[in-house]
Amino acid sequence: MFRTRFTRRLPAAIAVAGLALAAAACGGESTNAGAAPAATADQLNPNADLSKQSVNVTVWDGYTPKELPQKVKDKLKFPLKIGIHDTNETAMTKLTAGGDTGIDVAFVSGQYAQALNEQGLLEPIHPELIPNLSNLYPEATQLSYDKGNKYSVPYTWGTTGICYRSDLVKTPPTSWKDLLQPPSWADKKVTMMTTERWLALPALKALGYSVNTDKDAEIAKAKELLVAAKPHLLGYDDTTFGDKLKSGEAVMVEAWDGWCPTTDEKQNIKFAVPKEGSDLWVDTMVIMKSSKNKEAAHALINYILDPEIHSWAAVNINYKVPNKAAMDKVDIAKGSLLDIKPAELLNGESLIDLGQASVKYTRLATEIKAQS
Amino acid sequence: MRRSKWLHVPFWATYVFLYAPIVVLVVMSFNSGRSAYTYEGFSLKWYGELAQDERIRDGVVNTLIVAAGSTVVATVLGTLLAVGLARYTRSKTLDALALMPAVLPDLVLAIGLLVFYGMIQLTLGLYSVILAHGVFSMAFVAAVVRTRLSNADTSLEEASRDLGAGPVVTFMKVTLPQLTPGIIAGALLAFTLSLDEFVIAFFTIGNNEQTLPIVIYSMIRFGVTPKINALAAILLLVSFTAVIVGQRMTKIGESRAED
Amino acid sequence: MSPSRGRRLGAFVFLSPGLTYLVVLLLVPLVLVLSYTLFQRGRFGGVVYEVTGENFSRLIDPLYLSVVGTSLKIAGLTTLLALLLGYPTAYLIAQLPRKWKTVALVAVVLPFWTNFIIRVYAWIILLNGPGLLNSGLKALGLGPYELLYNQGAIILGLLYSYLPLMVLPLYAAIERLDPQLREASANLGASAFSTFRKVTLPLTVPGVLTGCLFVFVPSFGNFVIPEMLGGGKSVMVGNLIRTEFLQARDWPFGSALTLALVAVLVVLLIAQSWVARRA
Structure with a gap:
């Protein structure tokens, strides 16, 4: 078997040569290659004027409070737009196809966040912009697909x-x-x-x-x-x-x-x-490298980690959230789905890619x- | 037709087969429970909830825009293509090319378009879905129109040309009227396919817009509610009414014409 | 205007808009995807642009051949049933008085203006263990039968989904037949059946072929029905392609599978066009 290094644009070149269609030629990078993981962090400005930014999210339907865009507008002064996806798989396909999807923040499960990061598509999390990370259970920083929450922030977890x-x-x-x-x-x-x-x-x-x-x-x-x-x-x-x-x-x-x-x-x-x-699954929030609104994206995640907002998922859709401050606000009936302690959850193995x-x-x- | 009475059996079987699940679906729209598939009792609440659901309303509007837009594109281009293929070329490769999108797995077309739109840096929106749906719809229109053209009597068209009419005039005055039933069948097919298309729409739509199928597939995580059944019931009622009214109108028109 | 110039102008006017559209929005994207066939999957998905022939050698695998076999069987039976139901239906619609034709035609597609998922749910309600059909049978002292989550249910679901794709092209083909042909045949003493066999059927072959193609191919590539009505217990070619592209994120191998499928389809399409032009 022969292997030769080709440029990233080869598929484009083939398409264009084969069809002599110049229109397809102008265009940038085609798709992601197996690029170097753990890309370097951008310099972010903690004092950026968020009102000049706007954040586009893709998330499962009904997974965040309906009033979230309005609350973000009032509190953080930037517009938040919610797009929906049906499964991790389709979201991944859209996020990795190489075009600019315009998505700033994506909700995907842990092992998918890991794969996105390995492909160099994620912005590392800047913890100094998310003070509410301290609300998380200590266990929630020990998730094997991303120890220390370097590129993902857990939103819900379970087994x-x-x-x-x-x-x-x-x-x-x-x-x-x-x-x-x-x-x-x-x-x-x-x-x-x-x-x-x-x-x-x-x-x-x-x-x-x-x-x-x-x-x-x-x-x-x-x-x-x-x-x-x-x-x-x-x-x-x-x-x-x-x-x-x-x-x-x-x-x-x-x-x-x-x-x-x-x-x-x-x-x-x-x-x-x-x-x-069993396993431990985690649905996470990640920030795309291609985002032009990274400060606002961090502010959004920080806001979601606010106990007031984060507890919504536990109260309304019966999902455990890895946020101690949020879970403390919730009445947990004995034997209910919410009544599984973080330490027990951590006994489960996280699926890794x-x-x-x-x-x-x-x-x-x-x-x-x-x-x- | 008297002799072929036995043909009525599969004819009615077809309609019973097509409508049996539709009856179930309408009954389920009155379900008092949350599930679109376990009946718990009678209630009208899903109709009330439907009226208040903006996302579903937007989804319906977007879906209709996409379906109408792509049907127009597909019907015009597909009809022209069918005539061109039947009358002006003998190429089997072009025949095959014209049918290709109808038979290609939707996922492949979806990913191809996603990558292609990314390459030419197209900002996605509703129009990118219309263009995408136009691709496969056109193939269906072209193929259905073709079945009317092949082997058809071309003497009228030849006569028209002999009398000095150009291809466009011949097409407008002679070919097109003959093709109308095929064009209607093709357009119906195109519209129907676009209405319920999920995969291609998902990959070629902007992040903030949703067609109805995208909304519904995304509901799966928390269970599809009878709200969608209620929507379907209303949609069916409207469509049936439109069809019956349309039929009455042609009847009146015809009887007037006969007078 | 000379005839040959008229022909060339005609070819240009009729063919170029559609073909341009197809080249830009079908061929270019398709070639883009299929070119991945030559490359490798990145460790975590994506495509690494190093040339390899591996994707083709992986295709020759008894596992995938068995999937192709299952798909052929299921799609073939579906097409046959669709033709048996669809032909008489289209035939009778074409005989209806004009004002009823459109109504009957619209009635064929109307069920499909409702959402796919709830239509599938409706079938599950009809067929499942505690479902309507089994309850009915029970009242007659029969059953319960396992009507769902098997290949029979897949065929039923596919037939339901694609029957209009058979009826509409058949209708378009039958509708243009001159009723005088049949009358002439009958006057000459031919039975209804032999009139059908010798006159009607041969003249509607293009419609039959188009309908069969429209039903066979999407059945072959469907993946939702095998999952929802087949209980995920059978794999069809469509499932394979979806799994490779979406779940495994192995675009190069997914492309190879697609290329194989496209090759089969092109052969089918060319054969179809060949027969249709002869008929």
Whole structure:
């Protein structure tokens, strides 16, 4: 196999040469290359006139308070515009495609923030511009994809477990094996997640491996378990498992805690973290390197870390926030989803982007789902 | 037609098949629960909430702008293209090129356009979605119009040309009237496809605008509520009314013409 | 005006706007994406511009061949069913009095003016374990059956999604048939069936081909229906491409898969155009 260094503009050159279309030629960098990570920080002016800036955010729908733009306008004097994305994956594609998306601040999960940073697309966080970082739990600076919050600030966190109908299960699930080898009363009434890393998680944890393993032997063992589980599953589902529980199609599902609809009193839906342990997921806020409004972006993140604002997510959408000052303001019912302490959460392993080895998981997921 | 009564079975089967889920969908719009898919009881609350949801309203407006804009672009260009391909060239490569966008996976077109728009530093907005939807819609219009053109009787067109009419005049006076049913079918298809397109729209729209499908896909994280069913029910009601009124009008027009 | 000059002018007037549009907004972006095929995935996604042939060698893999096989089967059955339902429907619409034609035609696409996700939800409500169809069957003392989350449900979902793409081109092709042809055939003593086989069908082959292509290809590349109605338990070519581009962020390999798909499509398209021009 031959390998030659080419310029970044080669695809453009091919397109242009092939089609003799001059219009395509004028344009800048095409896409991100595997650029040097940990780019140097810009010099930011702490006294910048924020009213001359404006901030564009992309975030999951309903994940920040509706009144946030108005409050930011009143308090920080710059316009805030909210765009929405449906999944990490589509947000990543938009952010890494090379064009200027105009996005200043993006909400993505931890391992995606890590990948963005590795590609040189993120502005390092300037802690001096975010005094409210001190509101975070000490545990929230120890997240393995970004120790010390160098390029990301955590917004919400939680874990993956089993969400179940307490009225329809004979015994509450306690182990990942309850999902992988469901008892006969749960046969074909179980779902697992479809995204590769979470698809592998129950098997890896049941076998006592790390969720970040890149060892072929361990992944092969996990595959055996997952293949054996497939005939007993209702399906693989990342998005509508809550609905499947409510309708009674499913009695147990692999779920992120925040997506498990435990608040509906009538439904008897509960959440359990299996004894073998699980992961720790974090949804973070990051600032794009290409942003022209970095001071305002920092001010926005600082404002979101204000206990008043940050506690909104816990109160209104039932997500744990890694902000001690905010959580102290919230009434936490015993046994509720919010009632998991940071120290317990930290027992979970953060998924990290495995770089080259991630290909193994993509293949694993395809192999399992293509199995008939 | 008397002889082919058996044909009525698949005909009605088609409409039952197409409308069975629509009935369910409308019933679910009256769900008192939060879920678009577990029925809990009767309520009109989602219609009330719908009226107050600005984002959905903006989404509907944007979607209609995009669908109308791209349908116009696609219908004009697609019809011209179909005539050009059928009458002025024998190239199979051009045939294939014209159909390509209709058969290309949407994700590939979406990423290609995203990278391309980035390269030419185009600021994204609604018009960039219109241009993008125009690409695949045009292919559908061209293909549907083509099915009317191929093998069609060209003697009228030849006669027109023999009498000294240029290609444009021939097209306007002779070809176009013959093509109208195909153009209507193609335009309907283009409009329908654009209304519900998510992937290409997501990647080619500005960060602060949303079409309705983008709003709805983004709702998945917290569950799609029957609000969307309510919206669909209203939309269907409006469309049905428009169709029936339109049909009445042609009826009146025709009976007058007959008098 | 000389005929050949008229032809050239015609070619220019009719072809250039559409083709220019396609070159700029289809070919250039497509070539951009497909050129990634030659390069490598960066460690964390993105593209590293070092030339490699690896993406092509990865294509020849029994895993992907089995996915292609599944997709062919599912998309093929969907197309066949769509033709069986769509042809009689289009045929009858074309026979309707003029004022009802447009109504019937609009009625075919109207369900699709509602959102995709809730249409899929509606199917789930109809088909799932505690769902309407099973309740109905139960009242008759039958079932419950597993109607959902299998390949049958995928085919049903695809058929539902793409049936209009079959009906509309067929309608456009059938509508232009001269009814006198059929009458003549009948007067000469041909049965309805042989009139259909010898007169109607051959004249509507272009519409049949277009409809089949419109149903087959997007079914082949669909990824949402296999996930939502198939329960994610089957993988189709569309799922593969989406996974590589979005989840794995492996654009070079995603491009290679796309290139393979495009190659197949171009062959299909050229074959279609060849048959259509002969018919």
